[in-house]
Amino acid sequence: MINKLVANIKKTNAPVVVGLDPMLSYIPGAILDRAVKKQGETLEAAGAAVWEYNKGIIDATCDLIPAVKPQIAMYEQFGIPGLMAFQKTVEYCQEKGLVVIGDVKRGDIGSTSAAYANGHLGSVTIGNTKCRGFNEDFITVNPYFGIDGVKPFVDVCREEKKGIFLLVKTSNPSSGEFQDQKIDGKPLYEIVGEHVAKWGEECMGDEYSYVGAVVGATYPEMGRVLRKIMPKTYILVPGYGAQGGTAADLKPYFNEDGLGAIVNSSRGIICAYKQEKYAKFGEDGYADASRQAVIDMIEDIRTAL
Amino acid sequence: MINKLVANIKKTNAPVVVGLDPMLSYIPGAILDRAVKKQGETLEAAGAAVWEYNKGIIDATCDLIPAVKPQIAMYEQFGIPGLMAFQKTVEYCQEKGLVVIGDVKRGDIGSTSAAYANGHLGSVTIGNTKCRGFNEDFITVNPYFGIDGVKPFVDVCREEKKGIFLLVKTSNPSSGEFQDQKIDGKPLYEIVGEHVAKWGEECMGDEYSYVGAVVGATYPEMGRVLRKIMPKTYILVPGYGAQGGTAADLKPYFNEDGLGAIVNSSRGIICAYKQEKYAKFGEDGYADASRQAVIDMIEDIRTAL
Numbered sequence: 001m002i003n004k005l006v007a008n009i010k011k012t013n014a015p016v017v018v019g020l021d022p023m024l025s026y027i028p029g030a031i032l033d034r035a036v037k038k039q040g041e042t043l044e045a046a047g048a049a050v051w052e053y054n055k056g057i058i059d060a061t062c063d064l065i066p067a068v069k070p071q072i073a074m075y076e077q078f079g080i081p082g083l084m085a086f087q088k089t090v091e092y093c094q095e096k097g098l099v100v101i102g103d104v105k106r107g108d109i110g111s112t113s114a115a116y117a118n119g120h121l122g123s124v125t126i127g128n129t130k131c132r133g134f135n136e137d138f139i140t141v142n143p144y145f146g147i148d149g150v151k152p153f154v155d156v157c158r159e160e161k162k163g164i165f166l167l168v169k170t171s172n173p174s175s176g177e178f179q180d181q182k183i184d185g186k187p188l189y190e191i192v193g194e195h196v197a198k199w200g201e202e203c204m205g206d207e208y209s210y211v212g213a214v215v216g217a218t219y220p221e222m223g224r225v226l227r228k229i230m231p232k233t234y235i236l237v238p239g240y241g242a243q244g245g246t247a248a249d250l251k252p253y254f255n256e257d258g259l260g261a262i263v264n265s266s267r268g269i270i271c272a273y274k275q276e277k278y279a280k281f282g283e284d285g286y287a288d289a290s291r292q293a294v295i296d297m298i299e300d301i302r303t304a305l
Numbered sequence: 306m307i308n309k310l311v312a313n314i315k316k317t318n319a320p321v322v323v324g325l326d327p328m329l330s331y332i333p334g335a336i337l338d339r340a341v342k343k344q345g346e347t348l349e350a351a352g353a354a355v356w357e358y359n360k361g362i363i364d365a366t367c368d369l370i371p372a373v374k375p376q377i378a379m380y381e382q383f384g385i386p387g388l389m390a391f392q393k394t395v396e397y398c399q400e401k402g403l404v405v406i407g408d409v410k411r412g413d414i415g416s417t418s419a420a421y422a423n424g425h426l427g428s429v430t431i432g433n434t435k436c437r438g439f440n441e442d443f444i445t446v447n448p449y450f451g452i453d454g455v456k457p458f459v460d461v462c463r464e465e466k467k468g469i470f471l472l473v474k475t476s477n478p479s480s481g482e483f484q485d486q487k488i489d490g491k492p493l494y495e496i497v498g499e500h501v502a503k504w505g506e507e508c509m510g511d512e513y514s515y516v517g518a519v520v521g522a523t524y525p526e527m528g529r530v531l532r533k534i535m536p537k538t539y540i541l542v543p544g545y546g547a548q549g550g551t552a553a554d555l556k557p558y559f560n561e562d563g564l565g566a567i568v569n570s571s572r573g574i575i576c577a578y579k580q581e582k583y584a585k586f587g588e589d590g591y592a593d594a595s596r597q598a599v600i601d602m603i604e605d606i607r608t609a610l
Contacts, residue, residue, distance in 0.1 A: 146482030
């Protein structure tokens with residue numbers, strides 16, 4: 001799947017991923033009203049509205065981008081109906097040829113991580129039948145449990161030719177509270193980065209590893225250091241746009257081959273119609289506004305690189 | 306909800322929680338066969354079997370215990386049908402008067418943590434209606450993002466009078482890889498523990514705080530230190546039984562009032578019928594075997610304390 005991700009990035013010449021993170025407040029009123037009219041003020045209506053909203057954005061942007069990253073929390077907040085919208089979104093994006101990165105940030109003790117890995121990347125065997133749960137192509141993983149909490153994900157990746165992005169340095173303001181703490185003079189995120197590089201060597205695609213890393217756009221100096229520590233690692237970079245990261249910040253995350261990083265934008269794309277810059281599209285044109293925002297983001301990043 | 310947890314523990318005189326972590330291999334063949342006969346070799350059949358299995362254990366043990374802890378990964382592995390079984394389990398346990406600790410180990414940047422908090426502890430507002438997703442009483446939370454990833458959970462707890470258990474020192478063998486790293490001479494788990502105590506002060510129930518901690522039974526010396534650092538914190542203790550923690554290891558986790566800790570056992574209870582000790586119950590008597598295992602666990606812990 002890392003080979004497919006790299007191929008998609010080369011084909012689109014766009015190292016970007018659209019974060020499908022639907023908040024109710026992002027969804028145009030007409031879509032939500034329609035859903036509520038049909039199913040009442042229920043979680044089912046929210047799930048239906050989320051799905052319709054997503055489908056519009058996917059249809060309007062899928063020819064421009066290599067991948068999407070749905071954040072499962074934004075679906076989980078609506079319980080089962082929300083997760084049904086998540087699943088439909090994953091399937092629909094895959095039908096469109098997009099690589100799907102499930103932003104689930106799971107992680108636990110070994111046997112529990114194995115269950116998450118099976119549910120999101122692999123399969124469970126019921127009788128003689130292999131059944132798949134959410135079936136993303138990549139997922140994000142939290143490393144707090146140490147290696148035996150990560151290994152089950154790596155094992156399933158190897159078997160399924162799928163991938164993970166391990167949290168190394170997150171984009172939020174307080175990420176440093178634990179992740180920057182120095183251990184024998186070396187910050188924790190560097191130590192996690194060294195692990196990622198080591199685990200990644202055992203799971204190589206053609207050019208890059210199945211084991212990727214998350215490093216926030218908001219910390220470019222750390223990005224520079226981590227790029228060197230993890231040369232064969234794809235870096236998923238959140239934090240561009242709404243969280244404050246700029247295109248100029250992104251250069252250190254890429255290798256000289258122009259590959260090695262993929263930049264996420266969520267709000268900046270899916271909620272573009274609410275920005276003054278794209279106001280002319282109106283609520284009804286929210287998907288076209290998202291398309292224009294993707295074009296602008298790609299241009300912004302190409303210029304900076 | 307911390308007050309209800311403490312009241313339930315006092316009523317049952319049993320500081321234990323049953324981990325409802327169903328693996329397919331734990332479920333008696335007859336239950337699974339029945340489900341497959343009805344729904345084929347599908348995730349739906351797995352979900353139905355998990356629910357029937359859980360209901361048997363809950364019915365057989367609910368008068369003895371204060372709380373249950375379903376591990377959501379074991380349901381998520383079966384996709385949507387698995388999560389429907391999770392939801393039914395949560396609701397049924399609450400009807401039986403049990404406190405439900407959703408072992409979800411979520412955690413992300415602020416806005417995303419807020420969505421998880423709403424989905425698992427709080428509500429979302431659709432039109433004018435408050436709708437609840439999974440609606441557990443407590444959940445477990447991963448602190449890797451630092452304070453702004455934890456705060457949204459604490460905010461919802463305060464509003465809803467619900468609670469969290471923050472991962473401080475997990476029970477698995479490699480937990481030390483990151484959690485034990487020393488920062489200015491102090492291990493990371495102690496620093497997280499100090500945060501828990503501080504956050505907890507702002508969220509007090511009658512005797513204990515809504516903000517609890519997870520500390521594995523497999524590290525009793527660290528349990529002793531953390532007990533002192535977090536005097537008003539309830540400690541959720543995994544790792545007893547199948548993972549190697551013994552009753553003698555548990556004393557340091559408790560306060561002098563005999564409260565302050567609740568010990569989890571999963572496999573040791575729900576899969577008791579597979580142990581030689583409880584083999585006489587047979588597969589059909591799996592629920593009675595679980596009841597006997599709960600009685601024995603309570604006795605074991607009472608003796609050690």
